[in-house]
Amino acid sequence: MSEARSRQVIIAGAGIAGLTTALSFAVRGYPVRIFERAQKLEESGAGIQLSPNATRILDRLGVLSALRLTAVRPTAVILRDAASLVELGRVPLGAAAEARWRAPYLTLRRSDLQSALLAHVAREPGIELVTGADVRSASLHAHGVTASVETAGGTVRAGGLLLVGADGVWSGLRGLNGSKGKSSFAGELAWRRTVSADSPAAQELIKIGIAGAVTAFMHPGFHLVTYPVRGGSALNLVALTSGSSIAESWSGRMDTAQLKRAMRRTAPALRQLAEDADAWTVWPIHTVAATEPWIATGGIALVGDAAHAMTPYAAQGAAMAIEDGETLAVQVVGRQGTLGAALTAWEKQRRARVAKVVRRGATNYRAWHASGMMARMRNIYLRVHSPERLAARFDWLYGWEPPSLKV
Numbered sequence: 001m002s003e004a005r006s007r008q009v010i011i012a013g014a015g016i017a018g019l020t021t022a023l024s025f026a027v028r029g030y031p032v033r034i035f036e037r038a039q040k041l042e043e044s045g046a047g048i049q050l051s052p053n054a055t056r057i058l059d060r061l062g063v064l065s066a067l068r069l070t071a072v073r074p075t076a077v078i079l080r081d082a083a084s085l086v087e088l089g090r091v092p093l094g095a096a097a098e099a100r101w102r103a104p105y106l107t108l109r110r111s112d113l114q115s116a117l118l119a120h121v122a123r124e125p126g127i128e129l130v131t132g133a134d135v136r137s138a139s140l141h142a143h144g145v146t147a148s149v150e151t152a153g154g155t156v157r158a159g160g161l162l163l164v165g166a167d168g169v170w171s172g173l174r175g176l177n178g179s180k181g182k183s184s185f186a187g188e189l190a191w192r193r194t195v196s197a198d199s200p201a202a203q204e205l206i207k208i209g210i211a212g213a214v215t216a217f218m219h220p221g222f223h224l225v226t227y228p229v230r231g232g233s234a235l236n237l238v239a240l241t242s243g244s245s246i247a248e249s250w251s252g253r254m255d256t257a258q259l260k261r262a263m264r265r266t267a268p269a270l271r272q273l274a275e276d277a278d279a280w281t282v283w284p285i286h287t288v289a290a291t292e293p294w295i296a297t298g299g300i301a302l303v304g305d306a307a308h309a310m311t312p313y314a315a316q317g318a319a320m321a322i323e324d325g326e327t328l329a330v331q332v333v334g335r336q337g338t339l340g341a342a343l344t345a346w347e348k349q350r351r352a353r354v355a356k357v358v359r360r361g362a363t364n365y366r367a368w369h370a371s372g373m374m375a376r377m378r379n380i381y382l383r384v385h386s387p388e389r390l391a392a393r394f395d396w397l398y399g400w401e402p403p404s405l406k407v
Contacts, residue, residue, distance in 0.1 A: 007031060008160025009332075010147050012135035012173055014041060016110075016318050017304025018166030019117035021325030023061045026124045028333045033158055034121070035133040035149050037167070041118065046192045046281075047229045047236025048110045049214065052103035053400040054319035057326045059103060066116040071108035072228040073098075075212045079368075079382060082219035082266040085208050089382030091390045093214070100391060101398040107214060107227040107236070109194075113318070138163050138176055140298035161339065162332060163300045166321075169286045171306035176296065183286040183309055189243035190283040190312065191259050193276075195235050197228070201276070202235045204269040210235075217270060220371035222262035224270060225315075237273065238312070239263070243282075256280055285311055290355060295347045297340035301328055308354050313368070314361035316397070320354055327402050349403065360397065 009025045011018045014036035022032045050058070050071075058064045077091040097105045121127050134150045146159045165173035169183050195202045205226060208215075214227040224239045241262040260274045274280075287309050294307040301307075304321030328346050335342035370378050382390075 006144070006161060008033065008144075008158075009162050009164060010135075010145070010158050010160045011035070011164045011166055012147075013037075013166035013168060013306070014118075014129060014131070015166060015168060015304070015321075016113060016117065017168075017306070017321035017325060018164070019114070019121055020057070020061070020322045021164050021166055021303055021328060022127050023063070023117070023120055023124065024057075024325045024329035025333075026121075026126045027061060028329055030126070030161075030329070030333065032124075032127045033160070034127065034129045035135050035147075035158070036129065036131045037134045039132040041114070041131065046110065046194055047227060047238070048108060048113060048318055049227065049315040050106045050108070050113070051315070051319055052097060052101035052105055052398040054322045055106055056101075056103035057322050057402070060326075061120065063116050063120055064104075066119065067106060067108060067113065068104075070112045070229075070231055071106040072212070072232050073104050074107055074214050074227060076387075077214045077216070078210070080208070080215060080217050081379075082217035082222065082224065082263075082270055085217075085267050085269070087209070088218075088379055089385065089390060090213075090387050091394065092387045096391070097398070101395075103398075105398070107229055109229050109236075110318075135163070135165075135167070135173060138173070138300065140296060140300070145299035161299060164328070165300065165302040165306045166304055166325075167306055169288070169305040169309040171302065173300070174288075174292070174302060174306055176300055183288050186285040186287050186311055187242055188285040188311065189241055189258075190285055191237075191239040191241065191256075191280045192283060193237050193273075193279045193281065194229065195237065195279070197233050197235060201273060204272065205235065208269060216368060217266070218368040218370075219263075219266055220369055220375070222266070223368040224263075224266075224273075239273075239280075240285075240312075243284075287311060290351075290358070293347075294350070295343040297343050299339060299343075301343055301346070303328060307350075308358075310354070310358050311361050311365065313364040314357055314397075316357045316361070320357060323353070323400075323402070324350060330402055353400075357397065 007030050009032045011034045014034050025032050075094045079089045093105045135147050138147045144161045145163045149156050217224040226237050229236045263271050294302045303324035331342040331346040367378050
């Protein structure tokens with residue numbers, strides 16, 4: 001096997017996880033081939049929050065400067081009661097976040113992040129991106145891994161050191177490493193829309209005091225998160241409710257009666273948002289069981305949602321995918337010649353980190369949806385803790401640095 005092929009990394013999927021992983025390997029001198037099922041890469045999702053643990057890595061990869069052109073650096077995360085609109089607590093961001101965690105907290109469109117990643121991938125001579133190519137299967141052997149890829153011209157085989165499954169929550173590669181393969185519907189729906197900052201809906205929200213901030217409106221059985229995107233010219237809205245499973249796709253349309261019921265006891269400015277039925281796109285929230293394997297030591301690793309799709313309550317899905325790609329490259333490159341040991345160490349390292357993030361999301365969900373005595377205790381807690389003390393509770397998350405290699 002040639003030296004190039006012996007170090008070749010094959011990636012299935014050109015989303016955030018796949019592109020970040022590709023760059024993380026390429027900047028360390030490893031050739032990469034990305035196979036993307038779609039013929040054309042198009043915008044997916046709506047808004048996205050990138051906390052400092054993610055932007056720190058993107059800065060090292062050279063991507064952050066491009067993001068700053070369209071991203072917003074919000075001033076704070078503000079928690080409000082969705083019925084009274086009273087501010088209950090806040091975590092300072094902006095310059096305070098950058099000073100505390102040594103990297104910015106940004107809000108932006110998901111497509112802006114993907115575009116910036118793609119632009120850097122295109123400039124890396126060691127990365128080849130092939131669209132309209134679906135990785136269907138793979139075989140492990142003494143010299144690495146060979147992937148079978150379906151293209152318009154027929155089946156091709158791609159060989160290399162490592163196959164990375166970055167093909168999302170409905171991963172087709174999840175079963176290759178012994179996983180049962182399926183994700184599970186979490187019983188929650190995410191209702192999304194983006195509105196122009198000068199629209200009547202946005203202006204009503206801005207009167208409340210959300211301009212320039214990430215704001216979470218909390219209510220039993222419902223919460224709404226708003227934040228600026230497109231340089232502040234638009235607002236991204238995400239409402240979370242319980243619901244029934246819909247088709248396994250990223251988004252669709254659905255009767256907003258369910259959203260209206262969840263918001264019926266909230267403030268008029270919030271209830272009005274649900275009246276415009278055509279504006280909302282609904283996303284089913286799927287998760288992957290924490291017990292499912294992420295690796296096959298012979299040369300397969302899953303990253304991002306393919307490995308550990310999680311609920312969005314900690315706003316860390318994209319950040320965990322970015323961390324995955326960077327840490328996987330660090331382990332594989334740092335343990336040359338011992339791929340199995342590198343993958344085992346990486347999975348152990350990442351499982352502990354991801355599990356803690358998942359617990360943080362579950363805590364947020366309980367707090368944001370609390371009622372009765374639990375809600376009163378939450379409000380007291382937020383009232384007696386200063387913004388700085390609340391920020392300190394995120395040091396483990398936002399201040400995280402990729403750990404050094406431990407042999």
